[in-house]
Every structure is written in C-alpha cells, then in structure tokens.
Amino acid sequence: MSSGGSKDASDLLPGQNLAHILPPSWRSEVQRWFDEDTPSFDWAGFVVGEEEQEAILWGKSGGVLAGVPFFDEVFKYAGCTVEWILQEGSAIPPDSKTKVAIVRGQARQLLLGERVALNTLSRCSGIATVSRRFRDLAREAGWKGTIAGTRKTTPGFRLVEKYGMMVGGVDPHRHDLSSMVMLKDNHIWATGSITSAIHSVRRVAGFSLLINVECQNLDEAREAIEAGGNIIMLDNLVGDELHDTAKTLKDQFKGKREFLIEASGGITENGLSGRIGPNIDILSTSAVHQGCPHVDFSLKIQPKKRS
Known part of the structure; x- marks a missing residue:
C-alpha cells in the first residue's frame, strides 16, 4: 500500500x-x-x-x-x-x-x-x-498523503457532513461501523490482546474489509502488523515519537508486509505541520467537521x- x-x-x-x-x-x-x-x-x-x-x-x-x-x-x-x-x-x-x-x-x-x-x-x-483549508495546508507543505474526517459526526446528519468533507477535498474515512473494521483500545482490552482481536474479527469480516488498529506505541504497532492489520493508527503520538515510530515500522517491514500508517488524536490546523511526514500515509481528524x-x-x- x-x-x-x-x-x-x-x-x-x-x-x-x-x-x-x-x-x-x-x-x-x-x-x-x-x-x-x-x-x-x-x-x-x-x-x-x-x-x-x-x-x-x-x-x-x-x-x-x-x-x-x-x-x-x-x-x-x-x-x-x-x-x-x-x-x-x-x-x-x-x-x-x-x-x-x-x-x-x-x-x-x-x-x-x-x-x-x-x-x-x-x-x-x-x-x-475547513476541509479545503486542511487539504491546502498539507499540499502546500508538499505532503501527498490523505487527510480524513472521522466518524464523530452529528447523528442523523452524517451524510451531509461527510459530503461536505468530500467537496472540500478530504477523505470521508469510514462512513459507519460496517464500512471498515476499526479496533480501538476498548476492543483490544475487552479481547485481551491486539493479536486475538485481529484474528477474531478477520474470521467474520472476511478478506474484503480492511482492519484498522489503534496503537499507543511501537510495540503495539509491531504486534498489529504481524497479526495482519492493514492500517496502523498511531493514536496521540506527536513530534519525534510519531515520526521515529513510523519510520521504524516502515523500515522493519519493508518488503514483508503491506500497511498504511495513520496518525490521529488532537490534530488541528495549527498542529497539522507537525504531524505530516514521509512515513505518515493518513491524518485523521474531527477538526474538519466538529466546531466548524x-x-x-x-x-x-x-x-x-x-x-
């Protein structure tokens, strides 16, 4: 990927x-x-x-x-x-x-x-x-990755809000729980481990759905990749920790596994430049639709x- x-x-x-x-x-x-x-x-x-x-x-x-x-x-x-x-x-x-x-x-x-x-x-x-501003800031910085809006939308009004993101030029991310598998911290804690959560959900989700796994650190990210995660969400990692972790993962698994790295958590217009980097594929944020x-x-x- x-x-x-x-x-x-x-x-x-x-x-x-x-x-x-x-x-x-x-x-x-x-x-x-x-x-x-x-x-x-x-x-x-x-x-x-x-x-x-x-x-x-x-x-x-x-x-x-x-x-x-x-x-x-x-x-x-x-x-x-x-x-x-x-x-x-x-x-x-x-x-x-x-x-x-x-x-x-x-x-x-x-x-x-x-x-x-x-x-x-x-x-x-x-x-x-707001979506257009995010998109333009990223492009002006030379970053070619994907900015995506989150599922933190208004109940009953999601279609309109997701549509606005697309017109503005950002990715709508998943539209609902059925669009993609996302394993967040509560899923992992309830299951016992990242590996067991991924293996369990793959049996029912089949081959056609991507699995996005929220990870808090390098070790969790490695486990998610080795277990078959397709998108590794580095949640609330910032600065050198974010970019060093992303680079380590890309270097370690180059030619062995295909995956995308998503950065998420508290991303705003002012903090956008600090999250983009050559090893970050996706930036997901609710700032393109919450409080606009x-x-x-x-x-x-x-x-x-x-x-």
Missing part, C-alpha cells in the same frame, strides 16, 4: 458530480426535516400567499459552496426550482455579498423551505471550507414593484 493514491475533490474532472454517489435513500430525510420544522400550521405563510416569486440566495461570508443537492431537494419538495450561479466547490469571496443562486416558486413555499435549505447549506459549506463555523447565506424574496 502507498499513500497519495486517492483523489480528492480538486482532482475531479470537469463534469464529474459528487451528487452522483449519494444513495437514493437520502431523499427521504428531506421529509423528516420538514416534519421537524413545520409540525403544525404555517401561520406566517398565510400572509404571503401563493403568488409566484423569485428569491436570491446570497453568500455573505467567505467559504466553499457545498450542499447543492440537499438545497435542490428541499426546494423540489416545496415545489420550487433552483438556478445556480456558482457551481458546487466554488469559493465564495469573503467580505462581500455574492449572488449564489435564484430560487423560484410560490411565496409561501419559498419561505417554507428557506430555513431548512439554508441550515443544511450553511453547515455543509462550513465543513467544506457555518458559511453565512441568506435567501431574499425580491420586493414587488410598485405600480
């Missing part, structure tokens, strides 16, 4: 669309979002009525536009149409008011979908923005012309 083999969002060819990989089932979430936001009467909708109107989607803070398919589907559900001026993945300039899209439909329906659509777009774009500032959008119905 070697690092740098996967494409990020910036490697997508013209015309390729990340929305194409979304599962058909996600659309059912939109009705749940509406059920939550309008559980009973839409009182204010009475005021604006059914007249056809046009609303402008404005980007009011800098960031990366992400979440277009979710925004589209919300307004499709509300019986409206969306015309995009900026493409998904585009940079919205800071300190300016940028026209991003035009939404058309009945006034009441525009306002019915407004907050649901804006909240989703703002959150997804915020994640894409949202990108600020607003939707404004155009004022009626006075006769």
Whole structure:
C-alpha cells in the first residue's frame, strides 16, 4: 500500500458530480426535516400567499459552496426550482455579498423551505471550507498523503457532513461501523490482546474489509502488523515519537508486509505541520467537521414593484 493514491475533490474532472454517489435513500430525510420544522400550521405563510416569486440566495461570508443537492431537494419538495450561479466547490469571496443562486416558486413555499435549505447549506459549506483549508495546508507543505474526517459526526446528519468533507477535498474515512473494521483500545482490552482481536474479527469480516488498529506505541504497532492489520493508527503520538515510530515500522517491514500508517488524536490546523511526514500515509481528524463555523447565506424574496 502507498499513500497519495486517492483523489480528492480538486482532482475531479470537469463534469464529474459528487451528487452522483449519494444513495437514493437520502431523499427521504428531506421529509423528516420538514416534519421537524413545520409540525403544525404555517401561520406566517398565510400572509404571503401563493403568488409566484423569485428569491436570491446570497453568500455573505467567505467559504466553499457545498450542499447543492440537499438545497435542490428541499426546494423540489416545496415545489420550487433552483438556478445556480456558482457551481458546487466554488469559493465564495469573503467580505462581500455574492449572488449564489435564484430560487423560484410560490411565496409561501419559498419561505417554507428557506430555513431548512439554508441550515443544511450553511453547515455543509462550513465543513467544506475547513476541509479545503486542511487539504491546502498539507499540499502546500508538499505532503501527498490523505487527510480524513472521522466518524464523530452529528447523528442523523452524517451524510451531509461527510459530503461536505468530500467537496472540500478530504477523505470521508469510514462512513459507519460496517464500512471498515476499526479496533480501538476498548476492543483490544475487552479481547485481551491486539493479536486475538485481529484474528477474531478477520474470521467474520472476511478478506474484503480492511482492519484498522489503534496503537499507543511501537510495540503495539509491531504486534498489529504481524497479526495482519492493514492500517496502523498511531493514536496521540506527536513530534519525534510519531515520526521515529513510523519510520521504524516502515523500515522493519519493508518488503514483508503491506500497511498504511495513520496518525490521529488532537490534530488541528495549527498542529497539522507537525504531524505530516514521509512515513505518515493518513491524518485523521474531527477538526474538519466538529466546531466548524457555518458559511453565512441568506435567501431574499425580491420586493414587488410598485405600480
């Protein structure tokens, strides 16, 4: 295995669309979002009525536009149409008011979908923005490995958050417990050893799933590799200890075992440069999606012309 083999969002060819990989089932979430936001009467909708109107989607803070398919589907559900001026993945300039899209439909329906659509777009774009910064910092430092977001996502909103990571250019890591085997400290302590945990799970997971093993030191990492681990997660190792451990493992098992080394634990934008190195293949972090500032959008119905 070697690092740098996967494409990020910036490697997508013209015309390729990340929305194409979304599962058909996600659309059912939109009705749940509406059920939550309008559980009973839409009182204010009475005021604006059914007249056809046009609303402008404005980007009011800098960031990366992400979440277009979710925004589209919300307004499709509300019986409206969306015309995009900026493409998904585009940079919205800071300190300016940028026209991003035009939404058309009945006034009441525009306002019915407004907050649901804006909240989703703002959150997804915020994640894409931070993800893009991480990706760019790593590339500017000359590192060719993979930055990945973790599974520490919002319950019920994971698909949107993982989508934002991909638009921003980082790897979404595993999407759920079924995507890859990850043996963390609790699995190992409950089983008795790294070796027994790996051998036990391989019997049920078969050959097609990778096994990622959390290791606290060099000895644990060696054991994981010898037992058949595919990805060795060096958790909370920093500085010389991280890079010396990674180099020792790569040198010792060169030509004997194939594995990737993942660094994880407390990785932030400010600390990113200290974790990247020639023997690190993956950096996994929750900082690309936890606590991200949202990108600020607003939707404004155009004022009626006075006769």
